[in-house]
Amino acid sequence: MEKKDYDMEGEIRLWGTYVPDEAITAVQDILRSKWLNTGKQEALFRKKVCETFNIPYCVAVPNGTAALRASLAMLGVGPGDEVISTPYTFMATNTSILEQGATPVFADIKYDDLNIDPESIKERITDKTKAIICVHYAGNTCDMDEIRKIGRENNLPIIEDCAHAMGSKYKGQFTGSLADIACFSFQVVKIITCGDGGVISTTNEEYYKKLKQYIWYGVDRETKQTRLLDPLPDDIDILGFKYNMNDIVATLGITGLNNFDIPMKRRKEIGERYRDELAGLSKVTLMNYQPDKTPNYQIFPIHVEGREEFAKHMQKYSIQVNVNNRRNDRYSIFGGKRDLPVAERVDNDAILIPIHSDLTDSHIDRIVEAIKEYDRT
Numbered sequence: 226m227e228k229k230d231y232d233m234e235g236e237i238r239l240w241g242t243y244v245p246d247e248a249i250t251a252v253q254d255i256l257r258s259k260w261l262n263t264g265k266q267e268a269l270f271r272k273k274v275c276e277t278f279n280i281p282y283c284v285a286v287p288n289g290t291a292a293l294r295a296s297l298a299m300l301g302v303g304p305g306d307e308v309i310s311t312p313y314t315f316m317a318t319n320t321s322i323l324e325q326g327a328t329p330v331f332a333d334i335k336y337d338d339l340n341i342d343p344e345s346i347k348e349r350i351t352d353k354t355k356a357i358i359c360v361h362y363a364g365n366t367c368d369m370d371e372i373r374k375i376g377r378e379n380n381l382p383i384i385e386d387c388a389h390a391m392g393s394k395y396k397g398q399f400t401g402s403l404a405d406i407a408c409f410s411f412q413v414v415k416i417i418t419c420g421d422g423g424v425i426s427t428t429n430e431e432y433y434k435k436l437k438q439y440i441w442y443g444v445d446r447e448t449k450q451t452r453l454l455d456p457l458p459d460d461i462d463i464l465g466f467k468y469n470m471n472d473i474v475a476t477l478g479i480t481g482l483n484n485f486d487i488p489m490k491r492r493k494e495i496g497e498r499y500r501d502e503l504a505g506l507s508k509v510t511l512m513n514y515q516p517d518k519t520p521n522y523q524i525f526p527i528h529v530e531g532r533e534e535f536a537k538h539m540q541k542y543s544i545q546v547n548v549n550n551r552r553n554d555r556y557s558i559f560g561g562k563r564d565l566p567v568a569e570r571v572d573n574d575a576i577l578i579p580i581h582s583d584l585t586d587s588h589i590d591r592i593v594e595a596i597k598e599y600d601r602t
């Protein structure tokens with residue numbers, strides 16, 4: 226049988242999952258309480274998300290993909306509409322546009338940080354454009370001043386895809402309130418996890434009210450009535466999804482947020498050490514981390530010369546490295562390859578090296594030494 230990526234005896238893994246001890250007893254308590262549905266824990270989870278990231282409003286959903294789709298639906302994105310997005314991301318960013326029957330229009334990216342290029346966004350705006358999605362790739366935030374300006378000038382809402390960017394900052398402000406709407410993922414390899422989970426945050430109260438309806442059959446669960454016969458409203462005029470988060474999942478999110486600083490601190494130590502030790506190599510180029518952007522080091526991509534050779538070299542030392550994402554337009558579901566020279570270059574030379582809170586200092590020594598050795602050969 227082929228070896229699975231979760232069966233790696235002794236290898237240094239690319240991904241890790243952080244679960245604080247308190248999660249185990251907290252989930253037991255919820256199971257014993259017999260209230261497993263969306264309830265007090267879900268409300269507390271949302272409150273903690275707002276407090277932790279300084280966000281005015283948020284709703285909780287089952288995953289980041291659902292967050293993106295519900296956001297697009299709430300904005301009225303549908304068949305015939307275009308959404309400008311990045312091709313260099315996990316496909317969920319863009320399948321959510323297809324799920325709404327709309328068309329992703331791919332802008333090119335910047336080589337030095339893998340984020341969407343604001344100049345390329347401008348070139349792709351048409352009268353069919355309904356929204357712009359930007360992904361803070363690897364937790365290194367996008368050029369938000371420029372992107373917000375484009376949004377304002379063209380009256381287009383901006384969705385931050387924060388699946389990589391929980392706890393990242395732009396000019397001192399957390400992601401999640403840098404634009405109109407933001408979508409977070411609490412999937413297993415994220416800095417903290419719900420197993421699977423998602424959050425949609427917004428700075429717009431009207432959007433918030435509508436989002437509450439879109440994530441549960443068109444009904445705001447908090448305004449359900451206590452009528453004897455029928456707690457639902459007399460009429461439902463929004464076609465919503467079944468995207469509520471239950472209290473078991475929310476409990477994992479709460480305990481994760483209670484301990485958020487622990488994995489963040491470890492990732493920062495590792496990220497800074499890589500930046501220190503790997504700067505100035507000849508076959509490896511680091512991303513550009515600008516001083517007004519504070520990354521969370523969700524992942525650590527590098528550009529490398531001879532990517533396949535590099536992967537073989539790292540494999541010799543039992544260090545897992547791989548390509549995280551491919552330019553999405555190479556997948557036929559998106560309708561064929563576009564002319565995106567920078568995305569093409571990145572698609573051939575970007576690779577991830579391990580970063581997560583399970584890595585020890587001696588793991589990092591091994592990784593750094595192996596990369597330096599590759600660079601010398």
Ligand SMILES: Cc1ncc(COP(=O)(O)O)c(C=O)c1O
Pocket residue numbers: 288289290291314315317318360386388389409410411412421422423
């Ligand atoms: C950039 C990006 N957007 C969206 C998602 C989807 O998140 P989820 O797996 O929670 O649905 C991911 C998943 O990791 C992602 O990397």
